Amino acid sequence: MILLHSRRSSPGGYPSTTNEVTLLETVFFIVALSVLENAIRIPCHSSWPMLEMAGLDDGSMEDQFSFRNLCMKTEMLFHMNIFRLTADLAHLVAIFILALKMWTTRSVAGISGRSQLLFSAVFTSRYLDLFTNFISVYNSAMKIFFLLTSFGTLYLMWIKFRATYDRNHDTFRIEFLVLPCALLALLINHEFTVMEVMWTFSIYLEAVAIMPQLFMLSRTGSAETITAHYLFALGSYRALYILNWVYRYYTEGFFDPIAVISGVVQTVLYADFFYLYVSRVLRQKRGLQLSA
Template sequence: NLLLFPGISFKTQLLYAIVFCTRYLDLFIRFVSIYNTLMKIFFIGSSFYILYLMKVQFKATWDPNLDTLRIEYLLGPCVLLAILFNYEFVPVEILWAFSVYLEAVAILPQLFQLTRTGEAETITTHYLFALGGYRALYLLNWIYRYFAENHVEWIVVIAGLVQTGLYGDFFYVYVTRVLRGRKFQLPA
């Protein structure tokens, strides 16, 4: 049996699909460029394709008994934050803010699943490191925009700091174990 998604949380993937759908709704009302449009379609389409693969094509490789974090505990507060803290109280901006808040916590089902098993396959840990590692690229973007454009998007910065903080323990174990050739295993 091919294990395409060993240890990957379906709920985290579902939350990322929701993030992309709510963030890129402007696809239907504002044209930026062909590249921008194609990338938005790619992110949404690939997210739903991954969900299809996990739920249908390779269903046996996902264990719902381990993927147990209730995502409504993440969705509710993100909706509330988006309504209270946004740049403009219009639907597209509220949905964009919601997507930023949700992206910050979308990794929690995956991290919760890791704590339930206590260990993970090497491929899974590399995948998680890549998911969190792109935040470092965001940091460079924030620094550039601050100095080059004198621009700071506080919603994005604060949500990004929360997301980076959530990855903290994982990054520590990844660097001290996986990069040294040992199996990813949480401390007892």
């Protein structure tokens, strides 16, 4: 058994018209711009020698739009760095897009129930400390939100809209993901306790939980635009967390190999989808179609 002694500190229907998607995106960008505007207005007089040594900031205290000042003001407002904040926002956007798709069309077509089942297992095993380890109101609220929405998604998929669920294409053998992740969590973890092993299991499982969805996409050969938006937001969430870890390494000397390596694996799995999303969905303004 290998123990890695780094510590974690974060929780981690298709519209009838295009106006609904536009409204969702507009709200997201307004919130993001408001956050940045308020952050820039807060004065800051601290120095970050580690960032300057890393070449991420020029050390000028006069430039209120510098990378350093923007990051520090975000931390003052939200007690977290800007990369983690935007990652959490991307995750929330992904969940809202998924809920919008299912509820508006009264259908779960194109969504992998197996991936959603794995995500529910991820959040359940990760947040076992919900009532025993209080970090902040934000942290606890996000944990509760992710748990409720993950189980709510399962309810919509397996009960309320089960007649629209595409079982014929959602056939990925999830036991080939769950069992190796469980074994790896027992062998490589921070500390051999129930909470730590379950947290580690959730990190490993989240890295591969999207595979049934990508497998389903490869079998059907296409995805609705709203589904593509959901997958892109979900992939962006973990990619932004990689930037969060890079940032924390340079500012705090913090490095968690379990989370970082798993996050890189997860982002790599999305790489081909990201390319198709940008080239076909954003540029050509149409649903995602895979080449034969």
